[in-house]
Amino acid sequence: MQLSPRPPCSSQYSTDEVEFAGGELTPHSLQSVGRCRDPEDGEEASMSTAAVPSASCSGSGNKQAQTSTPSTAVPPVRHESSKKRWPDSVWSDQKTDWHPKDFPFTATPGPRGAAAELQSDNPVDFLELLLTDELLELICLETNRYADQQPPTDQPHSRSREWQPVTVMELKRFFGLLFLTGLMQKPDLELYWAMEEPTAAPYFNKTMSRNRFQIIWYNLHFTNSETLDKNDKLCKIRQVLDYLLSKFKELYMPGQDISIDEGTLLWRGRLGFQVYNPAKPTKVGIKSYILACSKTGFCFAMKPYSGEPVVPVSRCDVPLVQEVVVFLLEGLTGFGYRLWMDNHYNSVRLSKFLLGLHVHTCGTLRKHRGEPGAITELTMAMLEDGETVMRHDDNVMVVAWRDKRVIKMVTTFHQHDMVKNLKKQTGQKEKVATAKPTCFAEYNHCMNGVDKLDQNLAYYYFVRKTCKWTKKFVMYLIQISVFNAFVLYKAKNPASSKTLYQFILSVVTSWTTRTTRRENKTAVKEGEGVRDEYQDQEEPSYCARAPYLHDPPSRMDGNAAAHLLFRIPPTQKKYPTKGCRVHARHGVRKGTRVQCKSCNVPLCKGICAYLYHTKLNYQDYPLDQGFPAFSNPP
Known part of the structure; x- marks a missing residue:
């Protein structure tokens, strides 16, 4: 149940394709693909992503890329800033030029093993x-x-x-x-x-x-x-966590559409990695990154957030959330899956990186995540209601669409076409037909795997x-x-x-x-004035318990045959006892081995049983003076 060992750095990565041994992505693949130390010259090398354009990144001063960077390198996956984005000359707005890569879905979804x-x-x-x-x-x-x-x-x-x-x-x-x-x-x-x-x-x-x-x-x-292990904040649950997650992956293969989102377990106590998010229904607690099947909600992979990186990384330019994406995709790369994510994870560079692993991506996009300048600078005033702006390169398409606000989305497998959408508008009794980009419509339908999981857990x-x-x-x-x-x-x-x-x-x-309840294997001998009803039973019985604060109203009905005392059946003790109710009302703790069959109240034989079934305020009668003055006491 331990993670696979870290693969050694090698020169097998090229600018055309990112290859992993056996087509499998290990939890440490990102570290190897990010930066690794060259054993020959002892210098750190930056590595470039699969299918990234060879044009240099333009900054505020139009600095050229360093010529000392090896051609076999893949750059680390990281958020794009406004000063480090692909030049607009890389992007095109021609719809006819956009041909997304088509990967066949080769996995067999459903139960396995x-x-x-x-x-x-x-x-x-x-x-x-x-x-x-x-x-x-x-x-x-x-x-x-x-x-x-x-x-x-x-x-x-x-x-x-x-x-x-x-x-x-x-x-x-x-x-x-x-x-x-x-x-x-x-x-x-x-x-x-x-x-x-x-x-x-x-x-x-x-x-x-x-x-x-x-x-x-x-x-x-x-x-x-x-x-x-003091270095592992989850060490107290690590064995159970790793075991269950390995079983999730061993027994089920999700469908083609998968989604990544956060799930929060409510926790208001003191905890070093507790998170607070006012936008979530559960605002404070323990956050977990979850990958789930969009169709069934099956939880395939999970990573609780504990503050430290998913994999040990010696640099700080790789965002934690993007490492989480690669970690959760372990076992799903190379099959042509379609991954849906929100703007917390998405970036243009991450989409290109995952495309080299034969994983399509689609999801909303935040500002300054590698989108072209024409998309970044868009405002509500620049677009008509329902108008779209599209830019693409050889691998990624970025779309901006005005609805109630300008929404941006990055995708690697959609065409730029529109679908019919029924929308309710103010002043209209019936929904009005409008046009919506296909990627937005499918995002609303498929970005719900973790939501289905949370919904079923809450029931x-x-x-x-x-x-x-x-x-x-x-x-x-x-x-x-x-x-x-x-x-x-x-x-x-x-x-x-x-x-x-x-x-x-x-x-x-x-x-x-199906399991054995309360082992009553030894029959108790019948005592004086006490009947044993358990010796002939095949199924183990149990002893019902009466309310402690309230006495049953039938205790003074005068039916003596219904209030016989029976021995308390054995539990883990051969001769169990319970506290006598009458002694307890007198402030005395005294155990008894019998109880009333009808009232289910433990009572001592003799004076306690008599007072309980004949006196309304039995706690007012002393117990050390025997039975009250009657001609024929019971």
Whole structure:
């Protein structure tokens, strides 16, 4: 799961084509293509991009390019400034002269590898291709290690004193209940175990106790805290992150149209690489660069922003966002993909560079990103409504179009033609037909891969509030894995009508019922006045829990047969106990091994059970004086 080693610098790059070993782009390819030290003369060499015109860059003083630059060099990918752009003589406005390069799409989109071989209609089988037992064993190992590393506590009733190592089967139950919280939204995690009607959710208590769930959540860990790499800000989640991203690429190939955009995980705590963007719905949090399939929203690649460059670069003239583009495209170069990006990433030079990797690009363009001067200087007053201005060279076309404002776009595979567009105008009841450039119309349709991903994640969001960013981010990765598994399921079962809700619910059912719940293997002997109803059951039972703040209204109905005391079934303890309700109302902590069958309230046999079922204010009667003065006490 480590990145491939850095390729050595070589002279195989030419001004006509940028070649990579095996047609594959490695995470360090950009560093090799940028600047590298020549082992022969020990001098740094600047290298030129594929298919870049040989004309020199014109600056404010019309400086000529250095003659000492080797002809086999490729310049580094970087933002263009107003003082460093291609001269206008390179650009043409003749539509007939523009012939974009046509690369056939040679990839096979859809599931591949183990996902392509899987013949199943069970949703959990597809999720377990991503959340494998190998990954869950890693989480169990680090969670148990972290729990053992905690210092012992002096509190006699602390939950940490009852810690038992978590297993893969139990971790699946834990994640199953966590997925279920996304389907049943409640403001607080503890409310899922509350028994007050009508919001009670007994399935949670039936599957796992609240205390056990909370202590697993408290100790959930993903790496060894004693062997952290201090130079890696993501070292605490690195193993899970690399494993899941490798699975995303291993199991699915996106369609021809792919898009890159940012996704933000809400985080308001203190964090060194937290970002703030007021233009986004989630304004503050952890930002991630995501490459997704425009058709399905499948997350193929991801790069969390942590402040440092994607690849170690010894120079500062290469923008981080453009290195991110090359990093995310690993495994997709050479197939004729069409990449859609917004103006945060795009530049003319980046488009030419990616064209040498057989990757078409299209997207909006900011000012001073290498566009010709005729495009840069355009204003609203210079264009009619709907008018366009086009310039192109041998590889790239730049278009400016006036809509509500002047919008600029760079593309390497569109013709300069118009399509019909229905637009609603003020004062008109019906939409008015207008003309829009084809590249703008297709951009609106294809630049939505990450938006589809975010939209589906928001439907059943189970990422919980926590004080540790590592837990929240890993839950974010697992939520993405659930959606990716749903895309794999729909691709392999196109006739299935399951929705994302039904897919998650099926996974929850499989992980919480297919595994063993609350091991009740030992039958408890029948005690005096206590019946045992668990010894003949095949399925392990569970002990329902009554509301603590409110007593059930049926406790004083006079039906003694309905209020028999039954022994609390075994859990991880052979003889578990609970706090007696009557003693608790008297301010005394006393455990009991039985509870009322109808009220689901733990009670001590004798005086406590009698007072609870006969007295309205049972907390006012003393417990040390025995039964009240009756002729025939029970």
